Amino acid sequence: xxxxxxxxxxxxxxxxxxxxxxxxxxxxxxxxxxxxxxxxxxxxxxxxxxxxxxxxxxxxxxxxxxxxxxxxxxxxxxxxxxxxxxxxxxxxxxxxxxxxxxxxxxxxxxxxxxxxxxxxxxxxxxxxxxxxxxxxxxxxxxxxxxxxxxxxxxxxxxxxxxxxxxxxxxxxxxxxxxxxxxxxxxxxxxxxxxxxxxxxxxxxxxxxxxxxxxxxxxxx
Amino acid sequence: xxxxxxxxxxxxxxxxxxxxxxxxxxxxxxxxxxxxxxxxxxxxxxxxxxxxxxxxxxxxxxxxxxxxxxxxxxxxxxxxxxxxxxxxxxxxxxxxxxxxxxxxxxxxxxxxxxxxxxxxxxxxxxxxxxxxxxxxxxxxxxxxxxxxxxxxxxxxxxxxxxxxxxxxxxxxxxxxxxxxxxxxxxxxxxxxxxxxxxxxxxxxxxxxxxxxxxxxxxxxxxxxxxxxxxxxxxxxxxxxxxxxxxxxxxxxxxxxxxxxxxxxxxxx
Numbered sequence: 001x002x003x004x005x006x007x008x009x010x011x012x013x014x015x016x017x018x019x020x021x022x023x024x025x026x027x028x029x030x031x032x033x034x035x036x037x038x039x040x041x042x043x044x045x046x047x048x049x050x051x052x053x054x055x056x057x058x059x060x061x062x063x064x065x066x067x068x069x070x071x072x073x074x075x076x077x078x079x080x081x082x083x084x085x086x087x088x089x090x091x092x093x094x095x096x097x098x099x100x101x102x103x104x105x106x107x108x109x110x111x112x113x114x115x116x117x118x119x120x121x122x123x124x125x126x127x128x129x130x131x132x133x134x135x136x137x138x139x140x141x142x143x144x145x146x147x148x149x150x151x152x153x154x155x156x157x158x159x160x161x162x163x164x165x166x167x168x169x170x171x172x173x174x175x176x177x178x179x180x181x182x183x184x185x186x187x188x189x190x191x192x193x194x195x196x197x198x199x200x201x202x203x204x205x206x207x208x209x210x211x212x213x214x215x216x217x218x219x220x
Numbered sequence: 221x222x223x224x225x226x227x228x229x230x231x232x233x234x235x236x237x238x239x240x241x242x243x244x245x246x247x248x249x250x251x252x253x254x255x256x257x258x259x260x261x262x263x264x265x266x267x268x269x270x271x272x273x274x275x276x277x278x279x280x281x282x283x284x285x286x287x288x289x290x291x292x293x294x295x296x297x298x299x300x301x302x303x304x305x306x307x308x309x310x311x312x313x314x315x316x317x318x319x320x321x322x323x324x325x326x327x328x329x330x331x332x333x334x335x336x337x338x339x340x341x342x343x344x345x346x347x348x349x350x351x352x353x354x355x356x357x358x359x360x361x362x363x364x365x366x367x368x369x370x371x372x373x374x375x376x377x378x379x380x381x382x383x384x385x386x387x388x389x390x391x392x393x394x395x396x397x398x399x400x401x402x403x404x405x406x407x408x409x410x411x412x413x414x415x416x417x418x419x420x421x422x423x424x425x426x427x428x429x430x431x432x433x434x435x436x437x438x439x440x441x442x443x444x445x446x447x448x449x450x451x452x453x454x455x456x457x458x459x460x461x462x463x464x465x466x467x468x469x470x471x472x473x474x475x476x477x478x479x480x481x482x483x484x485x486x487x488x
Binding site for chain 1: 223224225227228231232234235236237238239240241245246248249250252253256257
């Protein structure tokens with residue numbers, strides 16, 4: 001390996017004059033000497049990307065019981081590797097690449113140990129979710145059911161398609177961003193998104209068919 | 221590119237709007253993360269999920285050594301982070317490396333400017349620090365060769381701003397909780413250091429101190445297990461057995477139970 005190293009230049013002095021004081025999220029940053037881009041501190045990254053990491057760990061098939069571990073794992077990788085973040089891709093893309101790898105590893109482990117477990121079976125449990133949002137029980141259950149259904153349908157996709165569908169449709173990432181995240185050719189990503197949408201449509205159709213069958217069963 | 225139908229889009233919309241984490245999720249994981257970092261879990265050794273770390277870093281285009289890939293395992297596999305941390309603290313003989321990685325003092329020191337901490341640390345490792353890689357161009361052999369540790373950024377001990385989605389009203393994590401957890405992990409880490417350096421008496425003093433109880437109860441189970449180890453090392457086998465029995469009675473499913481059972485030769 002080549003031996004060039006990266007250094008971080010001192011950030012704006014006033015920003016770090018008092019690290020204990022609350023600083024604007026865009027001010028608590030370092031400057032990468034190589035790219036001259038601002039690199040936020042770990043805590044800023046945690047604050048700004050926690051939601052993104054948490055919701056996508058679940059979307060990518062990590063069961064509810066393992067979500068905390070997986071999210072922590074993602075941020076520990078970020079913590080350790082932040083000093084080497086080059087800034088050639090966006091921070092969001094970089095973090096996503098970690099999320100997808102961690103989630104993939106968890107899924108593999110789960111399949112190996114419990115091949116019949118499906119993440120959506122335990123993805124949402126109303127009793128497990130403490131939520132400060134002001135919403136009624138009905139709204140809450142409806143919201144959770146929506147999440148459960150989504151996770152169940154995502155479970156029907158294979159891993160590659162699941163990832164691109166989540167990134168494209170739920171995180172509104174562009175195909176070039178997805179290609180950057182996954183390290184894939186952009187044409188491959190376009191084809192995969194197309195296939196993922198087709199498979200998701202088919203999963204929705206199967207779900208609706210199951211619902212109709214259940215409804216018929218109830219009416220008999 | 222083919223588009224999704226309205227039904228599929230509605231399912232995606234509802235799912236997207238409903239799966240945001242709560243403030244409790246954020247606080248819970250932040251506390252565990254801080255504890256893991258404070259106790260060196262980001263660097264200490266373990267084995268099981270080293271592949272995860274390597275792959276994650278690989279996918280992120282980052283060089284990572286096999287040794288560096290180990291740390292997360294012990295804390296992640298066990299499920300409960302603090303438990304994993306303690307396994308690292310107490311159980312893993314030969315994990316001396318954790319002493320070299322982020323000191324809790326660095327995290328706790330409010331006077332330490334982040335800029336100093338981050339810019340100073342690479343200075344000592346500048347020659348060894350592997351070059352940063354792009355997202356995709358890190359060959360596996362390079363990953364395996366890289367054996368150095370990047371300087372960790374400093375985790376500041378400032379109030380954590382918490383958002384509840386979709387509401388934008390900011391909350392603030394209980395800073396006292398985070399402080400006490402750091403204090404507890406620091407004490408446990410010190411006790412571990414004393415045990416490692418052959419000073420079980422000091423370890424026992426740290427673990428027995430009333431201040432340990434006053435600091436918090438989140439790691440009480442871990443302290444109790446460490447006490448058993450310290451007593452064994454001091455040759456106070458009867459006391460160790462008694463405390464081990466009490467520990468196993470109170471925490472029969474603890475991940476530390478096996479370690480406690482084996483602490484003294486007679487604790488079977």
